[in-house]
Amino acid sequence: MAQQKQFDLNLLRVFTTVCRTASFSRAAEELDLTQSSVSNAIARLKRTVGEELFIRVGRGVKPTAAALSLYQQFDEPLSSIEQTLLGLNKFDPQSSQRTFHVYANETMIGLLHRAAEQRLRSTDIKLIFRETPVQEQQLQHELQLENIDLAIDMNKPDLTSFSSQEVMTDKLVCVVRKGHPRISDSISREQYFAEKHIILNLKRGNLSVVDFLTDEVLPTREVYSEQASLLAMLATASKSDAITLASYSYAKEYAELFGLQVLTLPLDVNPIQYHMVWSSKLSRNPANMWLRETLLDLVESRA
Template sequence: MSQQKSFDLNLFRIFTAVYRTSSFSRAAEELDLTQSSVSNAITRLKLAVGEELFIRVGRGVKPTASAMNLYQQLASPVSEIEQVASSFELFDAKRSERTFYVYASESAILLLQGIVEQFLEELSINLVFREPPLIEEELQMDLQLEKVDLALDIWLPESSSFKSQKVMQDKLVCVARKGHPRISGAITQEQYFNEKHIIFKMRRDNLSVADLLTKQVLPARKMHSEQSSILSMMALASKSDALAIVSKSYTDEYAQLFGLQVFELPFAAEPIEYYMVWSHKLQQNRANIWLRDLLNQAITRRTQA
């Protein structure tokens, strides 16, 4: 039997998993194999191609030039095969008792949780929203390993390993408590920078949301406090003279409750754009398609409301 006829094509699938995850152990987790099986497969492939494929670096592996060249040739066809295989998986929402996991920002959870629960009332399916990890690479890895089914975030992936869809848009506004001694009705740029500020710290990039989305470099602001929760920011603003920048969707829900004035920003800012992100290999997966459709319906109902 020739080498071509006896070649195990599954080696390519294992190779692409190791390449994407930079780890034998994470590839094994993704493929539901043992780490030794993955290591043996890479050894077999190395012997077949006659080139070293990976170099150990710390706890992971780094691809060689030969591996990079091989991956460029294999990534697309292997991904298409995985999509076809995934599409064969049966899914019936009326009979399923599956739990889906979705990484979502605080804002996305606020906007969609109640509506999603209404859609699932007559089903045995459960959907659990989770805040995304602090490190973006961990988010991507969890999507690849299918620890979560998709993500709703302002992050847009560049890798071809993921598919994405823009699903929502929001904007930033400024809030101050009603009865503020110096600000009422509107706010100028001078007033804005003369006050103390409650800063919302992004979970990634070590930036404030204003610095991330504004079209200009902002002057240094006097800090009142730093928060990672928008609701906490609004509560603090209601009990102090400090200003806060929050999304309009939050002020629509909570400005009256917290007794806050809402102002347009006194400087230009980009809109907040939310994306639905999922693993490319789940593009044709019936359960994942159903989940994406469910969330799109929830987003549509939220927008109409």
């Protein structure tokens, strides 16, 4: 009697990666395989289960109902096995020459860059901060491929392939120049909407930061200028009668330099929450764990 051929568990790893990335080409990149190898693996798994697994949608693929059912059963145990194996690697910060890459926005880079440089001065470790990309999909893609070790972001993905931890809460404040002809020490809601505004557009969703953080629909404000940089925005406020917004931690760093007043915002807004986000498969990786602990300690020390 012929012996039944043993099932190739590598097919499941390819399958879950295609489900997560919604692309044969991105899965091939992540797994360091050719696209034809990924396609062949999915074809073999399809023959084994006897069900169609993916359908073409634009430039990517979408899992069928059968594929989603399989993914829900296999993704978590496979990720757990991978985390356990990755956790066996040792990491010694005193002997490592590792370069870490972290995505963060302007506020967090300003808060952490100098502190990280001082902390790592006695080591050969390099920590490179990069501004968060415009598209959230690109951020997730870079994390999945491990091109980026970690991101510090105001958003956290609702996907099991990512893990997150809140690292800091800040508040939004109003910033005006000292000697403003109409505003001194405090600002009312009526004054806020009567003034011209310097707007920092969030790159995601094309929203201003206050519209992103409030639950109410705010009246239209008269725009003085739109800026892509917090620092440029504060500099503009220092040379005009226009008002602007910033996080408290960032505004207080530059208030004296630019001659600015930092005032309580007369609106009901949610706190600014920053989260560390990383690929779940690196949750037990010693190097990534060290990076998360170091950044968390730096944030707490600065706070």
